[in-house]
Every structure is written in structure tokens, then in C-alpha cells.
Amino acid sequence: MPAVDPKQRVSALHEQLNYHNYRYHVLDDPVVSDAEYDALMRELRALEQAHPELITPDSPTQRVGGAATERFAKLRHPVPMLSLGNAFDEAGVYAWRERVARLLGDDAPIAFVVEPKIDGLAIALTYEHGQLVRGATRGDGETGEDVTANLRTIPSIPLALQAPKPENQAPGSDSAGSQPSALGSIPTSIEVRGEVYMRTADFDQLNQRLAAAGEKIAANPRNAAAGSLRQKDPAITASRPLRFFAYAVGPFEGVALHSQWATLQLFRQLGLPVNPDARRFDDFEQALAYSREWMERRDQLAYEVDGIVFKVDSLAQQRELGVVGRDPRWALAYKFPARETTSKLLDISVNVGRTGVITPGAIIEPVNLGGVTVRNASLHNADYIAERDIRIGDYVTVKRAGDVIPYIIGPIVDRRDGSERPWAMPERCPACGTPLERAEGEVAYRCPNFGICPAQLVRRVEHFVSRGAMDIVGIGEKQAQLLVERGLINDLADLYTLTAEPFAGMEGFGEKKIANLLAGIAAAQARPLARLIVGLGIRFVGEVAAQALAAAFGSLDALMQASAEQIDDVEGIGPVVAASVAQFFSLEANRALVHKLKQVGVHTAQHVAVERQGDELAGQSFVITGTLPTLAREQAEQLIKAHGGKVAGSVSKKTSYVVAGEAAGSKLARARELNVPVLDEAGLRALIGAAPTPPADPGQITLDL
Numbered sequence: 001m002p003a004v005d006p007k008q009r010v011s012a013l014h015e016q017l018n019y020h021n022y023r024y025h026v027l028d029d030p031v032v033s034d035a036e037y038d039a040l041m042r043e044l045r046a047l048e049q050a051h052p053e054l055i056t057p058d059s060p061t062q063r064v065g066g067a068a069t070e071r072f073a074k075l076r077h078p079v080p081m082l083s084l085g086n087a088f089d090e091a092g093v094y095a096w097r098e099r100v101a102r103l104l105g106d107d108a109p110i111a112f113v114v115e116p117k118i119d120g121l122a123i124a125l126t127y128e129h130g131q132l133v134r135g136a137t138r139g140d141g142e143t144g145e146d147v148t149a150n151l152r153t154i155p156s157i158p159l160a161l162q163a164p165k166p167e168n169q170a171p172g173s174d175s176a177g178s179q180p181s182a183l184g185s186i187p188t189s190i191e192v193r194g195e196v197y198m199r200t201a202d203f204d205q206l207n208q209r210l211a212a213a214g215e216k217i218a219a220n221p222r223n224a225a226a227g228s229l230r231q232k233d234p235a236i237t238a239s240r241p242l243r244f245f246a247y248a249v250g251p252f253e254g255v256a257l258h259s260q261w262a263t264l265q266l267f268r269q270l271g272l273p274v275n276p277d278a279r280r281f282d283d284f285e286q287a288l289a290y291s292r293e294w295m296e297r298r299d300q301l302a303y304e305v306d307g308i309v310f311k312v313d314s315l316a317q318q319r320e321l322g323v324v325g326r327d328p329r330w331a332l333a334y335k336f337p338a339r340e341t342t343s344k345l346l347d348i349s350v351n352v353g354r355t356g357v358i359t360p361g362a363i364i365e366p367v368n369l370g371g372v373t374v375r376n377a378s379l380h381n382a383d384y385i386a387e388r389d390i391r392i393g394d395y396v397t398v399k400r401a402g403d404v405i406p407y408i409i410g411p412i413v414d415r416r417d418g419s420e421r422p423w424a425m426p427e428r429c430p431a432c433g434t435p436l437e438r439a440e441g442e443v444a445y446r447c448p449n450f451g452i453c454p455a456q457l458v459r460r461v462e463h464f465v466s467r468g469a470m471d472i473v474g475i476g477e478k479q480a481q482l483l484v485e486r487g488l489i490n491d492l493a494d495l496y497t498l499t500a501e502p503f504a505g506m507e508g509f510g511e512k513k514i515a516n517l518l519a520g521i522a523a524a525q526a527r528p529l530a531r532l533i534v535g536l537g538i539r540f541v542g543e544v545a546a547q548a549l550a551a552a553f554g555s556l557d558a559l560m561q562a563s564a565e566q567i568d569d570v571e572g573i574g575p576v577v578a579a580s581v582a583q584f585f586s587l588e589a590n591r592a593l594v595h596k597l598k599q600v601g602v603h604t605a606q607h608v609a610v611e612r613q614g615d616e617l618a619g620q621s622f623v624i625t626g627t628l629p630t631l632a633r634e635q636a637e638q639l640i641k642a643h644g645g646k647v648a649g650s651v652s653k654k655t656s657y658v659v660a661g662e663a664a665g666s667k668l669a670r671a672r673e674l675n676v677p678v679l680d681e682a683g684l685r686a687l688i689g690a691a692p693t694p695p696a697d698p699g700q701i702t703l704d705l
């Protein structure tokens with residue numbers, strides 16, 4: 001076999017990795033598994049290490065690079081980055097459209113593009129000969145900051161543009177009324193403008209991560225995106241879940257563009273992410289109808305949207321209309337009604353979390369916020385309250401964004417009458433009276449009485465029995481509270497020694513309830529080690545880390561003996577997690593807990609590892625729901641994994657199959673909604689037995705329940 005030319009191989013790997021990155025981050029529709037992607041990436045890294053001369057700036061390995069900067073250089077925008085005039089109701093939108101029609105002459109046909117107004121921050125990317133050479137923030141519109149190194153870390157921003165091919169078009173790009181697009185080659189030079197943003201769920205997770213690490217959290221996804229992009233160290237930006245949508249073109253050369261719609265098409269073909277909900281309309285009334293539809297859907301979106309942007313489609317008409325001040329006459333932001341209101345802060349409660357973190361919460365006069373009655377709102381942490389000088393009795397601004405818990409923005413100082421009282425974090429834990437501690441540099445106060453404080457124990461029990469952990473049915477928040485309050489349990493292991501007697505006569509515990517509860521606990525004795533590790537509630541240890549730890553150490557005993565360094569050596573475990581695990585097991589109370597768990601019969605060693613038996617299900621992702629006739633859920637999971645498949649917890653359009661049994665609920669409904677094929681247990685077995693990948697005729701094994 002002739003030796004492969006490294007240069008050729010590197011270039012082939014670039015192409016493949018760029019393509020898979022695009023499928024994953026831009027189209028949200030990957031065609032290879034993470035493992036396959038990682039293998040390609042490893043191969044490229046190894047080749048680059050052996051041949052450093054082959055490293056190019058657009059190599060997929062070069063996203064995070066460069067040293068931290070002290071300050072960002074200023075960049076002047078060759079063409080100013082404009083802002084948008086606003087309308088707050090339909091009358092305002094009509095008025096805008098009237099003016100546009102008047103200025104263009106009443107007979108001119110005008111087409112409109114309607115796009116969601118993403119709540120993030122505007123940036124400009126310059127591509128020269130297809131290579132990303134520069135990226136800047138909007139700044140004041142005239143001058144922004146050079147954040148190229150940070151923008152390069154955002155996976156949905158291509159380092160190199162793709163040559164336009166029709167099949168690169170994203171789904172949903174061929175809506176009615178589309179015009180022929182600017183097919184051809186990569187523009188010699190083009191400035192792509194768009195929004196960097198963060199999805200609501202990613203934002204929540206990031207805040208949880210930051211809060212757990214005792215760091216400052218962001219007030220909303222927009223601030224989180226802005227803060228993440230302005231990090232001095234690109235490695236930090238890389239760790240933040242930032243995304244990008246392209247929506248406008250700056251100066252360009254070497255391509256003909258005549259409309260906004262064609263611009264969006266070209267962006268798609270170049271491999272840039274374009275919002276799939278953008279639409280073009282020849283008729284203004286239809287455009288307005290679409291914006292109404294949008295208002296309704298606002299909450300179902302994965303990201304925050306603060307309005308709808310109307311744009312005149314034709315670039316010639318845009319030029320004709322021109323700009324007043326900073327606002328182009330050819331575009332308009334139709335703002336959604338705000339999700340903000342005011343209420344009175346009645347009191348501040350303190351809640352003790354599972355790891356002892358104390359969080360203050362606002363109790364407010366009930367108020368309607370976007371159709372929901374709000375009584376409680378987040379205050380984040382003590383610093384947040386102090387920095388904003390929020391006092392009990394203050395009138396405060398409350399905001400609700402998407403599904404995020406409502407939070408207090410700040411006080412309305414002008415409404416104070418002198419009766420307001422400043423608030424201070426209590427000195428002692430409200431549950432156990434232990435003096436609170438605050439670690440150096442951390443925002444969070446903690447109750448250090450770990451493992452004993454009853455409030456922490458309640459939260460630990462709740463966590464231990466939750467679905468991602470030991471999955472014990474019959475115990476929820478209320479039961480956990482009761483068990484601890486009545487002194488029936490003093491630690492997690494006590495759950496396994498519970499008997500029926502002490503429950504007798506207790507409110508809410510009928511005979512059947514008790515039997516179910518005890519059966520649920522007994523059934524959860526032999527959960528896989530990873531779930532038990534999750535259940536212990538070690539800081540920073542979620543499902544993924546727990547799985548890595550279980551696979552590497554095989555038992556709680558072995559994990560407990562390991563040093564932070566040994567834990568850090570485990571693939572997929574970083575130093576923060578390693579230190580946290582080691583710290584957890586350094587506490588005598590936790591070591592005693594492990595010992596006791598073993599004594600009461602909890603399996604603290606790994607089940608036999610899943611042995612790979614075949615590849616029939618490689619690249620396919622499954623969701624299991626309901627009760628299967630012969631396989632327990634874990635067995636079904638193991639079977640799928642043993643044949644190369646993946647098992648996920650929720651149904652998305654990426655799910656290959658839903659395996660449904662008796663009493664399947666919302667997941668089955670969701671599968672139908674998304675047209676995901678549904679199998680029963682026999683169907684799953686057939687998939688493995690018959691081994692067609694993908695099944696030659698899904699109709700044969702698909703069962704519509």
C-alpha cells in the first residue's frame with residue numbers, strides 16, 4: 001500500500017472535520033457519532049504534531065489559540081453597524097410600512113424579509129478568500145473591539161467558508177417566494193454580520209456551573225453571551241456555550257447580491273448558520289400575520305427573542321430608503337411586550353441547598369407576569385442583593401424570560417418611603433444553626449455542617465432518589481422532608497433500613513403507599529455504580545463524570561482510595577471535578593456513609609461492563625419509554641449499547657428510534673409529533689438480529705403503537 005501523503009491526509013481531515021462540525025453545530029443534524037468525530041480530531045492532532053509545518057490557521061485544531069490579551073484592540077467598521085428603529089404595536093408597524101411605500105413610490109412592489117430578533121450581541125466577521133481573518137463587536141456602531149481569537153472558538157462560526165453547493169442548504173431555506181440565489185464561488189471578501197447568543201438552557205446550566213464554583217452569575221443570556229465573548233482568555237470563551245446566527249452583509253467583493261433573502265441563502269451555502277425561521281413575503285399582510293404567529297411561539301424557542309425584525313428585501317430599495325441617524329429606514333424592530341413588571345418585596349427567604357450553599361429568595365406580592373402569577377423570584381446571591389442595594393419593602397422590577405425562574409432586577413429607589421430595611425445574610429444556618437462560611441473568592445455562603453444539617457439531608461435525599469440517580473419511586477420532596485423531620489433517617493443509607501412500622505398512622509402514608517415506597521427502595525439497591533455516584537451528590541459530578549469514574553475505578557471503595565491526581569488522570573475528568581471528588585471522600589462522614597451503604601446492601605461495585613457484541617446500532621440513538629415485556633429498562637439500555645447504539649433521555653429530531661412499552665407517555669407522543677419511528681421490544685430485537693444498518697425497510701420493523 002503506498003504511504004499516504006501527510007499533507008493530503010491533513011487536507012482530507014480538514015474537509016471531513018469541517019463538514020461534521022457544520023452538520024453538528026450549524027445544521028443541528030450530525031451524521032457521525034462524537035466518538036468518530038473525536039477519532040478524526042485525534043488523527044489530525046497527531047499528524048500536526050509530527051508535521052508542524054502543516055498547521056494552518058483554519059485547521060479545526062486551531063480554534064482555541066493565542067495567549068490571553070490585556071485589552072482588545074479597537075477596530076473601525078468600514079461601514080457603520082446600524083441599529084434598528086422600534087415599533088411596539090401593529091399600528092407602529094403599519095406606520096413604518098406606509099413611510100416605506102411613500103418613499104419608494106406607491107406603485108413599487110416591495111417584498112419583506114421577516115426575522116426573529118435574537119437577544120444577543122451584534123458582531124462582524126470578515127472573510128478574505130474564504131478565511132476568517134477578523135471579528136469585531138459592534139461597539140458604538142463606528143468602532144468595535146477586535147475579538148477575533150474569541151470568536152474563533154465558537155463552533156458554529158466557520159474558520160473557512162464552504163464553496164457554495166446547493167445541497168449545503170439548510171432545511172427550511174426553500175420557502176415560497178424564494179428568489180434565485182447567488183450561487184457560485186466563495187466571495188473574494190465579505191463581511192458577515194450577525195448575533196452571538198446563548199440558548200436559555202445553556203445559560204441556565206452555565207449559571208449553575210458558575211454558582212457552584214462560587215463565581216459571579218450573569219443576569220440573563222444576553223449578558224452571559226456578552227461577558228463570555230469579552231473574556232481576556234479565549235480558553236474561557238471556548239468553554240462557554242456560545243452560538244451564532246448570520247443576518248446581514250457588510251462590505252463584500254466578488255459576488256453579486258441583490259436582496260436580503262439572497263444574502264441569507266448565500267450565507268447558508270457558505271456554511272454559515274442562518275435562523276431557520278426567517279421568511280420572505282411579497283405581501284405585507286402575510287408578513288404581519290407571520291409576526292403574530294411568532295409572538296405566540298415566543299416561549300417555545302430555545303433562545304430569547306425580544307422581537308421581530310422586518311426588512312425591505314431588495315438591496316436597491318434599501319439604498320434608496322437610506323438611513324436616518326443610526327436607524328435604517330428599510331428595517332424595523334417590532335418589539336414584543338416586555339416580560340417585566342414591578343412588585344413589592346415582602347421578604348427574603350434563605351434556602352439551604354444539597355451542598356450547603358445558602359441562596360436568598362425573594363417573596364413578592366403576587367403579580368401577573370406574562371400570564372403567570374409570580375410569588376417568588378430569584379435574588380441569585382448575597383452579593384447581588386448588596387450590589388443593587390435591594391431592601392425588604394422595596395418596590396422592585398421583576399423579570400421573567402422564557403422558562404427561566406423570574407428574578408429581581410433591582411429596586412425602584414424613587415418609590416422608597418423610608419420604611420425599607422436592608423437585608424443581611426444570617427450568620428447561622430437557618431436549619432441547623434451552624435455558623436455559615438464563605439470561602440475566599442467565592443460568592444456563595446455555605447453551611448459547613450455537611451451530611452448532618454437536616455436541610456441539606458432533605459435535599460440530598462431528594463437528589464439521591466431522583467431519576468438521574470437511584471430513581472426511587474415513591475419518595476419526593478414532601479416524603480424526604482417528613483423522613484428527616486421525624487428522625488426516621490439520619491443519612492442516605494438509613495433509607496435502606498426503613499420498615500413499615502414507624503409510618504403507621506402518619507398522614508399521607510396509607511398501607512399501599514408504604515408498601516410501594518419500601519419496594520421502590522429495595523428495587524434501587526442494585527443500580528449501576530454510576531447512578532450511585534451521581535446520587536451521592538458530589539459537587540460538579542453529574543451523569544457524564546459519574547460514568548467515567550465508575551468505568552475507571554469499578555467500585556466506591558477504589559474511588560474512595562484514589563488521590564486527586566489519580567482521579568484527574570481519568571479520561572474525561574478535569575482537575576476541578578477531581579479535586580471535588582477527593583475532597584468529598586476526605587470527609588469522615590462521607591467515608592462512613594459509603595461503609596454504611598455497603599452494610600445495608602447497596603451495590604457499591606460496578607456491574608459487569610457492557611461487552612460490545614456488534615455494531616448493528618452504531619450511530620443510532622434510542623429513547624426508551626414505558627415498560628417493556630421482558631427487558632428491564634437497564635437491560636434494554638445495555639442491549640442497545642452492546643450493539644453500538646446510544647441511549648438518550650429525551651426525544652428530539654435526532655432520535656433514531658423510540659422503543660416504547662406499556663404505559664408509554666409523553667415521549668411516545670413526542671416521537672409521533674416528530675415522526676420518529678417507534679419500536680416495541682420485538683422491533684428492537686429484530687433491528688439487532690436482522691442487522692440492517694440502517695434498516696433496509698423500516699416499515700417492517702416499525703410498529704405504530
Ligand code: IVH
Nearest residue numbers: 082083084115116117118121122247309331
Ligand atoms: S439587522 C439594520 N437583524 O438588533 C441592521 N439585527 O437593535 C441592524 N438583532 O444591533 C441589524 N436580530 O444586535 C438585525 N435578525 C436581526 C437581528 C438583529 C437581532 C440585533 C442586533 C442589532 C440590534 C439592533
